[in-house]
Amino acid sequence: MFKFASIAAASLALAACSGGTKDASTDASTDLSIPDVKPGDISIETMKEVTKTLSSDEFEGRAPGTEGEKKTLAYLVEQFKRVGLQPGNNGSWFQDVPLVEITSENFKPLTITGGKEPLSFTYGKDWVGTTYREEKSTDLKDSELVFVGYGINAPEKGWNDYAGVDMKGKTAVILINDPDWEKSTQDGDFNGRAMTYYGRWTYKYEEAARQGAAGAIIIHDTVPAAYGWNVVESSWSGPQAYAQRKDGGADQTQVNGWVQQDVAKKIMAATGHDLTKLMQEAKTKGFKAVLLGAKVSTQFDNKVRKFASKNVIGILPGSEKPDEYVLNSAHWDHLGHCKANAEGDDICNGAVDNATGTAALVALAEANVKAGPAKRTLVYLAVTGEESGLLGSEYYGANPVFPLSQTVGGVNMDALSMAGEAKDVTVMGGGKSQLDAFLDAALKKEGRVATPDSEPQNGYYYRSDHFSFAKRGVPMFYIDGGIDLVNGGTKAGKAYNDDYTKNRYHGPDDEYDPNWDWSGVAKDLQLFYTLSRMLADSTSWPNWNEGDEFRKTRDDSCAASDKGC
Known part of the structure; x- marks a missing residue:
C-alpha cells in the first residue's frame, strides 16, 4: 500500500495510561513513561544495498509462492544473521x-424475487462478488434481504444495526463508510469525516459473518467509498487470495459482494422502499434493520488453490523484560510479473513499495544491536502477502508467535519517501491512542511536526499491515514521509508524490535509482528507531484512547492475561 497525503496532527491531550508506572522519565501530563533515546547509528549504506538487492530483476518482483519469494527469504535470513538478530519463532526464522x-467464475445473474417485479442484474456491470469459503461452487438461493444500514455493531458506542433481527440464512444489504461521514468536522459518534474501522468494507463483511448471515452486499457510493465502481470491479474480479482458515471459511458468509447504487435503488423501489429515505434513517442511533420482503439468489463456481508462503521473524531479546515485545514490521512482497511498460519490462520490482521498508527492518535491527539490547524484546517482522490483502500480517495476528497481550505496540513501515528531507511527517491514525505522546516527544527532539490530515474520510490507517495488529488491540504507529520538503516546500513534495503515483506506483518503473536523495529516509529512520526504542525501554503500556474502536479489544486482551498489559 502507498499513501501520499497530508495527515492530521493528533490531539495530544491524552488520558492517563492504565497500568503505567511512574519513574524518573515519566511524562507528568500523561502519566506515561517516555524514555529519552539517544540517536541510533543507522547505516544508509545498508539501506541502499538491501533496497537495491531486493528490487533487482533477479528477485522477479518478490511475489509470494514464486522463485522470487525463495530468494527473498534466503536473503533476509542472511541479513538478519549478519546484523546480529536471533531467529524469532522457536529457533526458526520463519x-x-x-x-x-x-x-x-461462471457467474449467474443476481436475481431478486418477491417484490413488485422480478429483477436480474449482470455480473460486473451491476454487481460483483465472491466467496471466502473453500467450496467448489456457491449457491445462494432465496436468501431473505435485510437492509441493515451501515451494518455496525459497536457496543462501546451504544450502536447496533443488527439489534432485534436474526440474520441466519439472510443477506445483509449495507451502506459503505460510517453514519456521520458527511460531517465536515471530526466529531460525532464515528469521528465525523474521519472514517473508523466500522466504515471499512472489511469490517462489514466480518460483522455480517458474525451475525450468521448467508450473504453480505455493500451498496457502492463513490464519495464515501473514496473510489469509483471501476476500482471495485477490477479488485473483485479474478483470483482472490486469503490466509487459510482452520475451518476452510465455513464461518464466513456464502457470498460477499457489491452492487451499484442504481441497482440498490431499483431493489428498494421493487420492495416498496426508498433508498434515499432509508439512508437518512440509517444515520440515526436506534435505527432498526428493515426486512425488505424480497429474496436474492445467485450462483457461481470456484477454483481453489492452496499454497504456502512465509513471514520472516528476527528478534533482539530484551535485557530486563524479554517476554514483553515491541514490533517493527514491513512487507517483503510485491506484485511479481505485471503488465509490461513501453520498453517491454514486465517485472514490478517494488523498490519503494516495499523494498525500502524491508531494508529499514535490517538497518534498524543493525542499529539496535550496535546500541545493545533494550529492556523489552525488539521483534523484526517481515510479512508476506500485503499486496494481496495484508495476508501475512493477518495470519500472524490470528496466530501470533508472541502473545498480543504481551506486545506493547510497534511501528509499521510501508514505502519510504525518496523526496528528500522534510519538515514534517505524515501520520496515519493520529488521535487514536496514547502512542501520540511518544510521537510528540520524538518529533520535538527532531524539530519536526505532524501535518494536518486532508483525507481522513479515506481511512488509510486501515489499509496496511499494522492494521492486522491494531484491530486485535495492539497500538501501532504508521508514519509516512512528510510533504513539506526542506528544499521546495509542499509544492515540491506534492510534485514528487504525484509523479511517483502516476509513473511508478505498482508498475515496472518502481525501480532502484542510484541518484535517489536519501536524506529524508535518514531522518525518518531515526524517528522509527526512536519510537520503537522508546516503547522498548518504557515501563508503560500505551492504550487506545477511550471510545476508540480498538479500546475494548485491548482491554479484554489485557484482562484475560496475567502477563504483559
Whole structure:
C-alpha cells in the first residue's frame, strides 16, 4: 500500500495510561513513561544495498509462492544473521503462512424475487462478488434481504444495526463508510469525516459473518467509498487470495459482494422502499434493520488453490523484560510479473513499495544491536502477502508467535519517501491512542511536526499491515514521509508524490535509482528507531484512547492475561 497525503496532527491531550508506572522519565501530563533515546547509528549504506538487492530483476518482483519469494527469504535470513538478530519463532526464522486463492467464475445473474417485479442484474456491470469459503461452487438461493444500514455493531458506542433481527440464512444489504461521514468536522459518534474501522468494507463483511448471515452486499457510493465502481470491479474480479482458515471459511458468509447504487435503488423501489429515505434513517442511533420482503439468489463456481508462503521473524531479546515485545514490521512482497511498460519490462520490482521498508527492518535491527539490547524484546517482522490483502500480517495476528497481550505496540513501515528531507511527517491514525505522546516527544527532539490530515474520510490507517495488529488491540504507529520538503516546500513534495503515483506506483518503473536523495529516509529512520526504542525501554503500556474502536479489544486482551498489559 502507498499513501501520499497530508495527515492530521493528533490531539495530544491524552488520558492517563492504565497500568503505567511512574519513574524518573515519566511524562507528568500523561502519566506515561517516555524514555529519552539517544540517536541510533543507522547505516544508509545498508539501506541502499538491501533496497537495491531486493528490487533487482533477479528477485522477479518478490511475489509470494514464486522463485522470487525463495530468494527473498534466503536473503533476509542472511541479513538478519549478519546484523546480529536471533531467529524469532522457536529457533526458526520463519512462520509458515498457509494461503488459499479462490477464483470465482461462471457467474449467474443476481436475481431478486418477491417484490413488485422480478429483477436480474449482470455480473460486473451491476454487481460483483465472491466467496471466502473453500467450496467448489456457491449457491445462494432465496436468501431473505435485510437492509441493515451501515451494518455496525459497536457496543462501546451504544450502536447496533443488527439489534432485534436474526440474520441466519439472510443477506445483509449495507451502506459503505460510517453514519456521520458527511460531517465536515471530526466529531460525532464515528469521528465525523474521519472514517473508523466500522466504515471499512472489511469490517462489514466480518460483522455480517458474525451475525450468521448467508450473504453480505455493500451498496457502492463513490464519495464515501473514496473510489469509483471501476476500482471495485477490477479488485473483485479474478483470483482472490486469503490466509487459510482452520475451518476452510465455513464461518464466513456464502457470498460477499457489491452492487451499484442504481441497482440498490431499483431493489428498494421493487420492495416498496426508498433508498434515499432509508439512508437518512440509517444515520440515526436506534435505527432498526428493515426486512425488505424480497429474496436474492445467485450462483457461481470456484477454483481453489492452496499454497504456502512465509513471514520472516528476527528478534533482539530484551535485557530486563524479554517476554514483553515491541514490533517493527514491513512487507517483503510485491506484485511479481505485471503488465509490461513501453520498453517491454514486465517485472514490478517494488523498490519503494516495499523494498525500502524491508531494508529499514535490517538497518534498524543493525542499529539496535550496535546500541545493545533494550529492556523489552525488539521483534523484526517481515510479512508476506500485503499486496494481496495484508495476508501475512493477518495470519500472524490470528496466530501470533508472541502473545498480543504481551506486545506493547510497534511501528509499521510501508514505502519510504525518496523526496528528500522534510519538515514534517505524515501520520496515519493520529488521535487514536496514547502512542501520540511518544510521537510528540520524538518529533520535538527532531524539530519536526505532524501535518494536518486532508483525507481522513479515506481511512488509510486501515489499509496496511499494522492494521492486522491494531484491530486485535495492539497500538501501532504508521508514519509516512512528510510533504513539506526542506528544499521546495509542499509544492515540491506534492510534485514528487504525484509523479511517483502516476509513473511508478505498482508498475515496472518502481525501480532502484542510484541518484535517489536519501536524506529524508535518514531522518525518518531515526524517528522509527526512536519510537520503537522508546516503547522498548518504557515501563508503560500505551492504550487506545477511550471510545476508540480498538479500546475494548485491548482491554479484554489485557484482562484475560496475567502477563504483559
